[in-house]
Amino acid sequence: MIERRSVFKAALAAGAAALVAACSGSNDGTALPQGGSGEDGGEPVAPVAKITATPAVDAKDANVREPVVVKVTEGKLTEVAVTNPEGEAVKGDLAADGLSWTSSEQLGYGKTYTYAAKATGTDNRPAELKGSFQTIAPAKKLRATLNPADNAHVGVAMPISVKFPDGPPKDRAAVEKALKVTTDSDVEGSWGWISASQVDWRPKEYWPENTTVSVEANLYGVDLGNGAYGRSDVTTKFKIGRNQVVKVNTPDHVMKVYRGGSEHKSYPCSNGLDSDVDRNTPNGTFIVMSKEPTARFDNARYGYTNVNKKWACRISNHGEYIHENQDNAAAIGKTNNSHGCVNLLDADAKDFYDSALVGDPVEVTGSRLPSPTSSDVKDWFYDWPTWKGLSANK
Structure with a gap:
């Protein structure tokens, strides 16, 4: 100050x-x-x-x-x-x-x-x-973080997330009243509490491409309950990119990429092993959460550790990625035998990696495994009425 x-x-x-x-x-x-x-x-x-x-x-x-x-x-x-x-x-x-x-x-x-x-x-x-x-002397001051960060360029399914790392606020309605989302085009959306310490805003449908979004979390001086007040105000301004949607129907062994509603690219893939539900690539609308040129995979349950794969796009904190697996080339495009990830050939994985934005939607269908509720990016697992019901200001 x-x-x-x-x-x-x-x-x-x-x-x-x-x-x-x-x-x-x-x-x-x-x-x-x-x-x-x-x-x-x-x-x-x-x-x-x-x-x-x-x-x-x-x-x-x-x-x-x-x-x-x-x-x-x-x-x-x-x-x-x-x-x-x-x-x-x-x-x-x-x-x-x-x-x-x-x-x-x-x-x-x-x-x-x-x-x-x-x-x-x-x-x-x-x-x-x-x-x-x-002036008021709070018993506790709660810090808030805001994502996406300033000047981020993200995909059309990217949610806005406000997190409270110092502990959950008791008065959720007061939090939501202090939050403001402004766009340069009309977009219907709603806040929803993903957990006690995280509230997200997502549009009813995917963001219109090229939308500019400004967010204000005016939490300083707001009574959040139990003697806690907001530590400071937080703001961000970011841009939605082109409309790119990834679709994987697991029995087809093909990953399709759509731009503006039309098919743009198609890559042969191998998904989670069909015969073991626990190894299925789960159904649901995920988003690209992060991009890693090289990612390390460990799963002692299935007997592998320190396995490095390239061009990895994380789509869930449940463990699913889209990544290169040239070692599995014989199965790619023919059979599903992964541990839940979407395997691509090296050149295809690099091509997709270069095209992807954090926030791009990845729609998976055809699996026997439901959406993983353990993921903390699950905004699109809910239908619209259910999502609105997660708001404190119904």
Whole structure:
């Protein structure tokens, strides 16, 4: 948080009366008179100007997302300073009419801020506001991460993911209300909680190609429940690429790649062993999660470790990849005998690898094995009504 000194002063009107009435702040943030006397020597004469502030003087647990506002009635503000514990002024602006001052930077958690405001009333008498207030001090601050990252170029099935690595927020509805997705074309979508610590946004259908997407997670100062508040705001802006969809019907031993709805490439493949359901390539709509020029495969259950394969595109945290397996060339295009991955010949694997974007959909059908719920990228395993039901704001 950057705090800057910002104090404004305005000259009092020429010819003002020389009478001075000092003031101090009341508990409701209102300037009150102190000293001075009436013309007949009786009770002190109060200035007509009345200064108020939000948060009020002596306020506790002030909301750090709300601006500080100082206002005056029956007069104009001549000086306003709101200072932090280090004595630095909070940045703010005086309205053109001189009737209010509003801060323009976020406040910090668990801090005491001090007011010093002056005004000149319509009676040409000075009024003053002094005092302080305290902001909320969270019991815990939850950090959020946002994916895709800034300037990412991703496929048409890419979900937006907000994760809370410090622990799950209790108030899921409050989280969703703080999230905003903006696109340069109309796209219907919804948030859905994949786990207690992860909420994703996906479109109803695949993203329109070449869509620009901006995401705001305005979580700083948001009460997330159980004394936890958002640590900071997070934003990202990314681009959807061309429409490329991979389709594998496992009994066909062919992996087809579609561009813009038309078949673009076709590669012979070998998928998970048909006779062992546990080794089937599971059904479902996956996405390309990552690309690795070389990946190491270990599966002690089936007797192999430290097996390196090239041009590997991960499609599931359940263990499935699309990758080169030249050692299995005799089976590729003829029979399914892998341990769940989609095996391609070396040249085909390289060609596909070069064409793939993280976020490209991979649609697998024809298997006896259902979609793996253990994968943390399972947004497209749900039909649309079910997905919307995963939102906290139904």
